[in-house]
Amino acid sequence: MSDNGTVHKFDPTILREYDIRGIVGTTLYEADARAIGRTFGTMVRRQRKGNKAVSKVVLGYDGRLSSPALAAACVEGLVAAGVDVVRIGLVSTPMLYFAVWHLEADGGIQITGSHNPPDFNGYKMMMGKKPFFGADIQKLGVLAGKGDVEHGKGNVESKDILADYAGRLLNDVKPGRKLKVAWDTGNGAVGVSIRAVVDKLPGEHFVLNEEVDGTFPAHHPDPTVPKNLEQLVSEVKRRGCDLGIAFDGDGDRIGAVDGKGRILWGDQLMILWARDVLKDRPGATIIADVKASQALFDEILRAGGTPLMWKTGHSLIKNKMAELKAPLAGEMSGHIFFADTFYGFDDALYCGLRLLNIVAGGSQSLASMRDKLPQLVNTPELRFDTPEERKFKIVEEVKARLKASGAKVNDIDGVRVSTPDGWWLLRASNTQAVLVARCESANEAGLNRLKSDLRTALEASGVALPDDASAGY
Ligand SMILES: [Zn+2]
Numbered sequence: 186m187s188d189n190g191t192v193h194k195f196d197p198t199i200l201r202e203y204d205i206r207g208i209v210g211t212t213l214y215e216a217d218a219r220a221i222g223r224t225f226g227t228m229v230r231r232q233r234k235g236n237k238a239v240s241k242v243v244l245g246y247d248g249r250l251s252s253p254a255l256a257a258a259c260v261e262g263l264v265a266a267g268v269d270v271v272r273i274g275l276v277s278t279p280m281l282y283f284a285v286w287h288l289e290a291d292g293g294i295q296i297t298g299s300h301n302p303p304d305f306n307g308y309k310m311m312m313g314k315k316p317f318f319g320a321d322i323q324k325l326g327v328l329a330g331k332g333d334v335e336h337g338k339g340n341v342e343s344k345d346i347l348a349d350y351a352g353r354l355l356n357d358v359k360p361g362r363k364l365k366v367a368w369d370t371g372n373g374a375v376g377v378s379i380r381a382v383v384d385k386l387p388g389e390h391f392v393l394n395e396e397v398d399g400t401f402p403a404h405h406p407d408p409t410v411p412k413n414l415e416q417l418v419s420e421v422k423r424r425g426c427d428l429g430i431a432f433d434g435d436g437d438r439i440g441a442v443d444g445k446g447r448i449l450w451g452d453q454l455m456i457l458w459a460r461d462v463l464k465d466r467p468g469a470t471i472i473a474d475v476k477a478s479q480a481l482f483d484e485i486l487r488a489g490g491t492p493l494m495w496k497t498g499h500s501l502i503k504n505k506m507a508e509l510k511a512p513l514a515g516e517m518s519g520h521i522f523f524a525d526t527f528y529g530f531d532d533a534l535y536c537g538l539r540l541l542n543i544v545a546g547g548s549q550s551l552a553s554m555r556d557k558l559p560q561l562v563n564t565p566e567l568r569f570d571t572p573e574e575r576k577f578k579i580v581e582e583v584k585a586r587l588k589a590s591g592a593k594v595n596d597i598d599g600v601r602v603s604t605p606d607g608w609w610l611l612r613a614s615n616t617q618a619v620l621v622a623r624c625e626s627a628n629e630a631g632l633n634r635l636k637s638d639l640r641t642a643l644e645a646s647g648v649a650l651p652d653d654a655s656a657g658y
Contacts, residue, residue: 192332193220199307200326202615203318203500206298206307209251213306215258220329221308222262222294227328227335228321229268229292232312239339240268243284245276246296247374247435248397251306255296259308260341263294267337273346275397277374277436278309279532283353284346285311286528292317297374297435300407303400309435314528315507316500351381354535357526361545363388364427368537369417371406372398373434375534382534386541393420406433408440409519411448418446427544428551430537437499438519439533441540443552452477453558454540455515456484461543462513462525463488472506472514474498475598475610476566476623480559496598498615499531517566561607562632563625569651571620576613579620582646583611602638606631609639622650 195217199207205221207213229240242263246252256272263270268291273284278295285293292312298305310317328334365388370376376397383390393416394403404413408431421429421442431440441449452473459471459481467489473481474497485492495505499520506514512525520531527535544551571579584600595601599612599621607626614621624635640650 191223191334193217193329195220195326195329200322203316203498204307204309205322206301206305208304209306215254218255218258219262221325222259223266223334224262224325224329225292225294225310226263226266226268226339227333228325229312230266230335233291240291241271241288242268243271243273243281243288243290243293245273245281245284245293247277247298248275248372248376249298249303249306249399252296252399255306259294259296264339264341265337266335267339269339270341272341272343274343275374275377276346277378277534279436279530279534280346280350280378282311282528282530282532283350286314287346287349287353288344295435299435300405300433300438302405316503318500347378347381351378351385354382354538355385357535358386358538359542359546361542364541364545365389365424366541367391367393367417367420367424367426367429369393369420369429369431370395371408371413371432371434372396372401372403373406373432373436375432375436378534382538391420391424391426393417401434408433408438414440414442414448418442422446428540430540432533433519436533437531439521439536440519443555444550445552447552447555449551449555451515451517451519451521452481453555455481455521456558457543457554458513458515458521458539459485459490460488461539462523463490466512466525470509470511472502472509472511474502474516475595475601475612476517476621478561478563478625479608480561484559494595494597494601497612503529503531561625561627562629564623564632564636567622568614568619571618571648573618576618576620579643579646579648580611580613583642586645587642604635604638606634609635611639611642620648
């Protein structure tokens with residue numbers, strides 16, 4: 186049904202691949218929140234199958250200062266579209282995902298700026314139990330632009346799901362030796378749930394930056410940047426902890442350090458989790474993204490699993506995982522998905538407990554497990570700015586030249602080129618005007634040759650690989 190009073194145009198930059206995200210007061214306003222609620226509510230109603238009269242959407246928000254106002258406007262839009270809303274308040278993104286499953290809702294919206302600076306905010310959505318992304322988000326923009334929305338009067342109720350959520354997580358904790366663990370919630374949304382979980386665990390637990398504070402006074406809430414882990418590392422050393430665990434601002438990405446204060450990256454942690462999951466599920470498919478170390482794919486195979494390399498992007502990985510019924514998937518960025526005994530969404534606190542199970546259940550320290558991992562030399566993820574309109578073309582050009590030269594290329598997402606020295610990757614970011622690269626070899630000399638191959642491949646498209654191409658997500 187069209188209604189001119191409901192026509193709404195978004196700033197085109199906010200409708201992104203995996204979420205809606207912008208700068209509050211510059212590209213993202215309360216009027217957008219209302220329109221997102223109205224249009225998303227419309228889409229939920231229209232996809233609803235069966236004869237249930239009313240659709241139900243769960244709504245939560247993170248600890249950003251702008252979140253409560255955006256949440257209120259979004260609720261107005263949802264009820265005006267005729268869907269019932271269950272408000273679960275200030276929660277982490279995985280708590281919102283949990284609530285959608287637990288309350289058997291038809292969809293969910295989390296208002297969150299994830300790990301971005303304080304002036305950002307945005308929306309992560311679920312349609313039914315699936316991620317709402319890509320074409321869904323574009324369609325939401327089109328329907329809003331036409332005012333093609335439903336009318337109605339939904340009800341609003343509030344629910345506190347913390348006890349149910351914490352109980353569900355604690356269900357999967359296994360008995361083991363007592364550990365000393367430091368946790369850094371980085372003033373992000375995991376702060377609301379951390380105590381309800383760690384206070385019930387054996388051992389000693391120290392929580393840093395527990396207070397939810399949208400100004401992020403301690404450090405930026407992104408655990409894939411080493412600088413943001415410095416405080417955790419010093420706490421682990423000072424207290425003599427077995428390990429430390431950190432979260433991003435909305436709790437869907439994990440970072441970890443061993444008892445010596447050394448970082449374990451997403452693909453290293455995945456080796457430990459994959460071995461653990463494969464003990465009960467021999468032969469199972471384990472998925473990792475194209476940025477992951479070859480060591481991960483090799484170790485999955487060695488542990489009796491079936492490794493699958495897939496595209497980077499948490500929504501893409503989640504869908505592939507559901508399609509193949511894979512019990513575990515993960516990304517270098519720290520989005521990790523357990524579906525063996527959990528729901529298959531990325532809950533970093535849950536992942537932390539699964540890491541504790543492994544360490545507490547054996548006699549080895551995390552540091553000694555880390556030392557025994559295959560030792561390869563690799564670059565971090567290298568990111569460098571590239572004009573938006575050129576980024577995909579550059580990758581296509583590089584791919585065409587490589588294929589013509591007979592190189593061994595995996596093109597599932599960009600190009601991942603294998604040589605006798607190892608591999609190098611070049612892909613375009615789906616969310617930023619950025620090219621992403623990574624190289625990995627058995628030794629420094631090999632790594633240098635791979636970097637030089639990458640540099641040569643880029644130069645043929647007129648792109649210089651900057652010396653200061655930085656790590657990070
Ligand atoms: Zn996040």
